[in-house]
């Protein structure tokens with residue numbers, strides 16, 4: 487069931503903003519962050535892991551929703567159950583740790599550390615345990631207990647930082663330096679770029695899979711990708727530039743209203759730091775600083791930025807949990823539903839109409855969104871969707 491436009495209270499939409507990057511097609515030779523060789527290495531790595539990664543995650547079609555919205559098709563790459571975890575994040579971590587192991591750069595007793603809002607930390611904990619290494623994950627003071635517990639259950643030690651995610655990043659880096667631990671961060675900073683770069687190249691696996699799944703159809707016309715520090719957005723934009731050049735789809739980067747650091751950086755023409763508070767249900771996207779190595783690619787080649795409020799995101803979660811007609815049931819956490827929220831928002835929120843126009847969305851358009859996470863906070867999920875996760879899974 488699609489919520490009628492009237493259910494989107496105008497008071498709740500006032501904060502959504504958008505920005506079109508009119509220069510995104512200025513460089514016809516833009517290939518993104520990675521050389522062709524990097525994609526081959528990523529592919530070889532995941533092929534060599536095929537025992538633990540037997541199947542691609544599904545590329546679902548939400549045809550009924552698409553027809554209700556007046557567009558051609560919605561393809562949803564569903565990362566809610568990637569490799570036994572519930573987000574896409576394991577792709578980046580397993581590739582980066584695999585590279586370090588392959589190069590003999592981790593000792594038997596290495597301690598892997600990172601800051602996390604939940605998903606990256608859980609992925610790192612899982613990869614550390616699989617490789618008989620230790621993991622210490624730094625979380626912001628207000629990280630939901632469900633997300634912290636999920637990390638602990640993977641076998642990691644949690645360190646609660648008095649501050650937000652960006653403070654946790656800084657403390658994890660300081661401690662790693664002090665104690666000689668290996669930091670596996672999804673965001674970069676001056677002098678720390680190699681591993682975040684590998685993490686981003688690992689993410690491109692989901693696009694390679696998606697292309698095999700949408701073929702022989704042409705690529706989608708519009709792609710929605712949600713952003714925290716911008717690692718996933720950089721990976722998706724890079725892959726699309728490399729693969730399709732100037733014929734690539736129109737890419738719309740989606741962020742929470744309270745943590746739209748990419749949109750604000752694009753507006754400023756340089757990376758800006760937001761200080762919060764980052765009050766949003768989209769926990770995985772509560773970041774105030776873009777990853778410096780992701781920024782040049784995003785600023786040059788992403789086509790538009792939209793910020794999404796929690797009500798819009800909640801609507802997308804409910805639509806996925808209670809789909810129309812024959813559309814599949816999809817379990818999506820709030821950050822996971824952010825990309826689809828972007829589509830709904832540009833179609834239904836008058837403030838975002840310019841992006842709809844620039845994207846060229848029409849009745850024939852096929853769009854791609856990524857459900858980047860499943861249910862990472864069952865209580866929050868039940869509150870927002872009105873359904874217990876078990877009931878949703880039973881119906882799917």
Ligand SMILES: Cc1ncc(COP(=O)(O)O)c(C=O)c1O
Nearest residue numbers: 713714715716717718770858859
């Ligand atoms: C579920 C989910 N989606 C999207 C993202 C955004 O990824 P990035 O921080 O690389 O922009 C995250 C980040 O943790 C996440 O957890």
